Amino acid sequence: MFRSFFPNPKIFFPAAILWVIVCMAAFYAIGPTLQQFLSLGPWLGIAPTEADPNPFFSSDKVWLYQYIIVTGYLFCIPWYFYGGNRRWFWWSVVGSVTIIEVVYFNVQISAWLNDWYGTFYNLIQQALTTPNSVTLEKFLGEIVTVAFVLIPNITVLVLNAFFIAHFLFRWRRAMTFYYMSHWALLRNIEGASQRVQEDTQRFANIVEGLATSFVASIMTLIVFLPLLWGLSQHITELPFFGQVNGSLVWVALVSSAFGTVLLAAVGYRLPGLEFHNQRVEAALRKELVYGEDDGSRAEPVTTRQLFRNMQENYFRLYRNYLYFNIARYAYLQGSNFIPLIAMGPSIVTGALTLGLFQQVNNAFGQVEDSFKFLASSWTTIISLISVYKRLRAFEANIPPGSTIANDYDDPRYLKSWNADMSLPEAAPAE
Known part of the structure; x- marks a missing residue:
């Protein structure tokens, strides 16, 4: 990977x-x-x-x-x-x-x-x-x-988004040809074609998105933590706690930690279900592909059983996401009011101007969003774990230390291959 x-x-x-x-x-x-x-x-x-x-x-x-x-x-x-x-x-x-x-x-x-x-x-x-x-x-x-x-x-x-799209495609290409150079060892593994064609793309996209967000969160903390700590001196007191040095920093930290622990607790089963979901999907897809060329495959009885296996897993996934989403949306919506509650005593006593309120509220949001990176990204992390498990199991069949075949993705090799091979013409549109 x-x-x-x-x-x-x-x-x-x-x-x-x-x-x-x-x-x-x-x-x-x-x-x-x-x-x-x-x-x-x-x-x-x-x-x-x-x-x-x-x-x-x-x-x-x-x-x-x-x-x-x-x-x-x-x-x-x-x-x-x-x-x-x-x-x-x-x-x-x-x-x-x-x-x-x-x-x-x-x-x-x-x-x-x-x-x-x-x-x-x-x-x-x-x-x-x-x-x-x-x-x-x-x-x-x-x-x-x-x-x-x-x-x-x-x-x-805008230019960076365009660049990232090309960056991800190059990464996907590197993974694809790495796996294809060992195709003889991988072709008989369950869902091999899907892992090369689909999972490589999903892995590159998810890792890049999460890594960029994580780096942005760290940089935001480095820049905004001192700002929020300094702005906290304008907060006269916190409800129930009174005066606390760097009060809003501690509020943001406690709020995000609570959300992260909460979502991790209610969603701990989701990665395994997502991983199993890819397996049952691949089993049905494989049978249908065989059925395109072989009339004895993809029969109703076989297809019905494969679809039932997939349905059972999806229904388990839906039930678990029900509990997870209740906790997730309740936390994300409730967290919007935390800075207002924390600044309540300072607001009602007139200790904040409108501009200072906007500064404090924005800085708090930046710091809290960075602290709750895991909570906000949990559904994406679940998808990443399931894709990682599939590709990791895939790579387990490649000998340690193996590298890509020297000629498999060499431009000169591809050029000569394209010159020698002709693609079938597309069927005319009906």
């Missing part, structure tokens, strides 16, 4: 985590010194103004973005020479770093927007409280400021 696409996965992924830790430590230890000699901030940075006192491209932030980009791509260089999988280097290594870089900048934009919302809603409160105290030019100026950040960001997100 991974070794077909990534260079030496058992070393690559731990090395990536270690590299991030080292780079973060170096940024705080020697970053200010390096900034004096290497930063492009003095040339590219935007000076603060009254309309935008904290610009997205301030001199210090330009240095931060420059440091993230350079250290990210420096990590790629050794893997071109080490790992033994140069075939997919530009997609698996450089592509992964590019996706993570875009996720990081999107989190930075969210943090900048959090500050902007505070200023903007305070401006609205001032305009509503004291008529004609805010000019239309100043109001529209705030909107123009945010547009200068969001329009390029939207463009980058």
Whole structure:
């Protein structure tokens, strides 16, 4: 699943985590010194103004973005020479770093927007409280400021989505040809064709989605936790608990931990049922495919029994999802009111302005969503576990240390194969 696409996965992924830790430590230890000699901030940075006192491209932030980009791509260089999988280097290594870089900048934009919302809603409160105290030019100026950040960001997100689609297809291709190079060992395994054709696609899509969301959650916590901790000083007290340092951080942590434990408890049977569901589906599909060419196959009695097996598993799955969804939707809906309850005493005493309320509410939502990543992604994780089990059982029949056949996915081999083979013409439409 991974070794077909990534260079030496058992070393690559731990090395990536270690590299991030080292780079973060170096940024705080020697970053200010390096900034004096290497930063492009003095040339590219935007000076603060009254309309935008904290610009997205301030001199210090330009240095931060420059440091993230350079250290990210420096990590790629050794893997071109080490790992033994140069075939997919530009997609698996450089592509992964590019996706993570875009996720990081999107989190930075969210943090900048959090500050902007505070200023903007305070401006609205001032305009509503004291008529004609805010000019239309100043109001529209705030909107123009945010547009200068969001329009390029939207463009980058669209291009990144296009890039991710190609990234996933390359990963699927790498897995497919890896398995096909060992097809003689795999062809007699139950549902072999489905595992190569369908499970590879599902695995790549789910892993990329979950990994990107997980990385975004970690980055969001790194950026928003200090913000929320600082904003918590404006919360005079919590209901039932009184004054607590960093109160909203603890509320978000307890709320998300409760939801994660709750959903894990009520949904612990779902991965096994999903895994078994793929087996009964594959059994019926296989019989129907045989029935297309063999009149003695796919008879009513056999088909009825295979369908009944599939029906029983689906009904068990539905019953378990009933309990799971009751807990899931109750928790997700209830969690929307937790920040309002936590800020209740501060709201009724007038300790918060409208802009500050928006800042606190948005920062709390970002932190809580990151904390409850597992709770929010539980149904996706269930699907991933079932697909992983199928592919893992599939790979158990491949000798350890096996690599893809040298010519199986070589472009020159494929070109000569396409030249020698002719595809059957499509049947005319009736």
